[in-house]
Structures are given as structure tokens and as C-alpha cells.
Amino acid sequence: MMPADLTTAIAESLPYLRRYARALTGSQASGDRFAAATLEALLEDLDAVRSASSPKVALFRAFHLVWSSAGAPVGEVDGGLAARAERHMARLITPNSREALLLSVIEEFRDSDIAEILGTDTDEAAELVAIALREMEDSVSGKVMIIEDEAIIAMDIEDIVSEIGHRVTGIARTRDEAVALAARERPDMILADIQLADNSSGIDAVNEILSKTTAMPVIFITAFPERLLTGERPEPAFLITKPFSETQLRSAVSQAMFFASTETLTA
Structure with missing residues (x-):
């Protein structure tokens, strides 16, 4: 039997393994089967847990031994955004x-x-x-809408986004402009500042846009990250603090577009 302290540590890490297995296999059912097989393997070899740098690392290492021995198969991919993300992963x-x-x-x-x-x-x-x-x-290109009231920053963002292969649908300076722009051409992703030119909110603009269309990834770019990182739900998956580097923006845009919606992978 697994010692109580190890049992607790493994149990605390199991939700993360299930999340990872779902993202890797493309389906929750397939991911859960591999997670269950991993637990069985650990029960047969507790030394593998004790020899690892942490119980969480041991759990993921055991998963990969099971995963590799099975030939790393992909399950029947769940529909919607998960399927889109899995196609990108492939x-x-x-x-x-x-x-x-x-x-x-x-x-x-x-x-x-x-x-x-x-x-x-x-x-x-x-x-x-x-x-x-x-x-x-x-591997992924798409349409990006920018919500930013500072002209120089907006142009920098547009240049970076365009350089990595995406098309910018337009730049909005206020909430009303953003909602109207999204209505004219639905973007695949939104890059949004929080505080806009007329004291309107980029957060409100994004929420209104998302209420009228299907889910899409959103990256908030702000000098005031504490307004979003409150510990309350919902919090943004992607948040870049001003001033930002080109590398930070490129990485965030690529990841957000690639995974379609991190909600699919991190829930």
C-alpha cells in the first residue's frame, strides 16, 4: 500500500496529469485511461516515486513510460475547440x-x-x-483584432503580429469601436488593452464581443496587471505587462492562437 504522505501528494497532482493527458491524447476518455494505467504502474513500483525529484514529477514520468510503451496513440478527439487544438498539436x-x-x-x-x-x-x-x-x-495563422488606444503601441503590436504571419483586422481605440470592428469581421484572436481612450474598458469590450460570438483566445496587454490578477474568477489565460518585449508578445500570440483556447486545455 502507498504511504499516506505519498498518496496525498499523488492525489494532489492527479488533476494536472488528467489535464495534460487530455491535451496530449486529444480526448478526456483516452487521457483518463492513461492516467488510470499510470496509477496502477506506480502502485507496482513505489521506488519510482521515492527516487524522483518530486511526487508530481514521478507521476508524470510514470505516465510517459506507459504512454511510450503504448506507442503514444491519440484517442478519439473531443469536438469543438479541443479538436481544433489537437489538429494544431498534430x-x-x-x-x-x-x-x-x-x-x-x-x-x-x-x-x-x-x-x-x-x-x-x-x-x-x-x-x-x-x-x-x-x-x-x-503552423497557425489567423485574424487578430487589436484594442489599444496608444497609437505607437498599437502600431508596434500590428507590426509584430503581422511579422509572424497573422492578419490584423483593425485597431480599435474605444469599447464601441472594438464591438463594431468585431461585428464587421470576426477575429480569431483579440489583443486588448484594459484602459482605453475614452475611459472605457477593454475588459468590457472583450466581454461584449464574446457574448455575441463563439469563444476565441484573448490576450490582455496592460500596465495594470493587478486589476486582473485578483485571485477571483475569471482570470485571463494570457496577460502581458507593459512595457512588453517583442519576444513576450510573439510567444503569447503564437501560444494563444495555437491552442485556440487555453480553457480547453487547462479546465
């Missing part, structure tokens, strides 16, 4: 790159943890993540 062609990407971006493991989970070294784990990010950036 475009990552380098072995273990999609695993490394999800472990890094969704589960926020360090490179050293990813190396331990995948059975490689830290440098290779970091390179797998970098390769996945490059492949991810190259």
Missing part, C-alpha cells in the same frame, strides 16, 4: 516536442523537470521546447 513533427511543449507551457515544468519526465538531459529538453515553439509559430 503538426508538431519532432519526436517528443508536443510533450515537451505541453509540459512547459501548460504544466509549467522547468526544463530540468521535463528532462526527468522524458528521460533526457536538460539541454535536450530545452531544445525540444524551443523546437516546438518554432514549429507552433509556423
